[in-house]
Amino acid sequence: MPDITERVVELIKSASTDLSPDVEQALLAAKTAEAAGSAAEGALQTVLENVRMSRTTGRPICQDTGTPIFYVWNPEGVSQRELLKQIRAAVRIATERAYLRPNAVAALSGKNSGDNTGIDFPTVHFEEWGHDYIQVGLLLKGGGSENCGAQYSIPSPEFEASRDLKGVRKAVLDAAHKAQGFGCSPGVLGVGVGGDRVTSMLKAKEQLFRPLADTNASPELDALEKQLQREINELGIGPMGFGGKTTVLGVKIGELHRVPASFFVSIAYMCWADRRKVMTIKEGNVALLAAR
Numbered sequence: 001m002p003d004i005t006e007r008v009v010e011l012i013k014s015a016s017t018d019l020s021p022d023v024e025q026a027l028l029a030a031k032t033a034e035a036a037g038s039a040a041e042g043a044l045q046t047v048l049e050n051v052r053m054s055r056t057t058g059r060p061i062c063q064d065t066g067t068p069i070f071y072v073w074n075p076e077g078v079s080q081r082e083l084l085k086q087i088r089a090a091v092r093i094a095t096e097r098a099y100l101r102p103n104a105v106a107a108l109s110g111k112n113s114g115d116n117t118g119i120d121f122p123t124v125h126f127e128e129w130g131h132d133y134i135q136v137g138l139l140l141k142g143g144g145s146e147n148c149g150a151q152y153s154i155p156s157p158e159f160e161a162s163r164d165l166k167g168v169r170k171a172v173l174d175a176a177h178k179a180q181g182f183g184c185s186p187g188v189l190g191v192g193v194g195g196d197r198v199t200s201m202l203k204a205k206e207q208l209f210r211p212l213a214d215t216n217a218s219p220e221l222d223a224l225e226k227q228l229q230r231e232i233n234e235l236g237i238g239p240m241g242f243g244g245k246t247t248v249l250g251v252k253i254g255e256l257h258r259v260p261a262s263f264f265v266s267i268a269y270m271c272w273a274d275r276r277k278v279m280t281i282k283e284g285n286v287a288l289l290a291a292r
Contacts, residue, residue, distance in 0.1 A: 001078050004281055008090035008136060012068065013099045015138045015277040016060045019051045022212045023188075023249065023274045027051070030186055030239070030246035040244025047239070047272055062273045064142045065100045068122035069205065071137040073129045080126045083134075087124055091116045100140075125202070133282030137209055140275035148183035148269035150175040151201060153262065163263040165224055168193055168253070169231075171265040176232045176248065181241020184271035186249050188212070189228075192266040194256035204268035207252035209276055221253045239272075249274070 031044035054061040070087055074080065092115045094100045104118040105111060116122065152171040154161045159174060161167035172191055179185070192203030216222035228251040238244025249272070258264070270276075 001082060002281070003086060004083070004134065004136070005086045005090045005093070007279060007281055008087055009093050009097070009099075011136060011138050011277055011279045012090060012094040013058070013097075015140050015275045016065055016094075016099045017058050018055050018277075019061060019273065020276065023272075024048070024051055026212050026249040027186070027272060030249065033246060034239075034244050038244060039242035040238045040246070043239040043242055044246075060099065060101070061275065062142060062271075063101065064144065065103060066140040066142040066275070067103065067146065068100065068116065069139040069141055070122060070124040071139075071206070071209070072124060072126050073131070073135040073137075074126065075130075075132050075134070076128055078134065083126070084124055087122070087136075088117050091122050103143075133280055135278060135280045137278040138276065139205065139208055139270075140273075141205075142184070142271055142273065145183040145187065145269045145271040148175075148179040148187075149201070149204075149267055150178070150269075151197065151264060151266045153264055165220060167263070168265050169224060169228060172228050172251065172267055173231060175267040175269070176237075177235060179237075179269055181237050181239075181247075183269045184273070185237060185241065186239055186246045186272050188249050188270040188274050189232075189251045190268040190270065191251065191253040192256065192268075193253060193264070194258040195264060196258075196262065197264060197266075199256055200264040200266040201268065203254040203256050204266040207254050208268060208270050208274070209278065210252045212250040216253065218255070221255065225251045225253055 027048055034041040095102055095116045100116050102112055102114050104113045104116045104121045154163055154167045159170055161170045190204040190207030192200040216225055229248055232248045235247055236243055237247040
């Protein structure tokens, strides 16, 4: 199998320093929509200048380069153990080159490994598929946005909710209201409905790879995504919590089967620095995409 170490280093650099075009365009549209001279417009202007400087200088968009979360789709016969070894090596190299800040600390002692590797760090999810090429997706998930994530078991002790789309809506609105700009809004919300506690959140994070302008294959979920984006923006929390018209840039929802006894709704919050990139590697050819 090919050695993809340097390719993954390129992927990390791109995700860390070059915001995807659809996110940048959404931020620009949000700035235009805010009142001239308002704190919201000023915050978004600063964000956009930060995006430009990061791309120009090749430096990280945010000082918190986050938890590297990889999703790897590989053909049959490719060693996932070898891929994991190469990905971990790429993370070490990217840290040496300052594309990533050393973020991996031992849970109890707080001791920093110094190279962004540790026990199950970075996070890597593998899936074998029927294509003849490797695809590697990367999310750089900042700590502030991760802290704003939430999971609800419906019916919830926090609010009355039914096990249907109305209940999902209540859970997402509650999570957005509680975030109150602490996750560096305007953010993007990935939502997982169903599954168990682990797979529900995994499904939520997978939604963050979706382009902001895409359409959900489920008409019901597509309608709810658009409704939630509109309603959350009407809360008036605004950029960085300063008030304004834009609290989220998008809401993306995925569904899983569940057991009858459980109904989980998981919300993965991604900050305005929506750092996600996907790379495809086939016979030495490499294509870097903004989103999967």
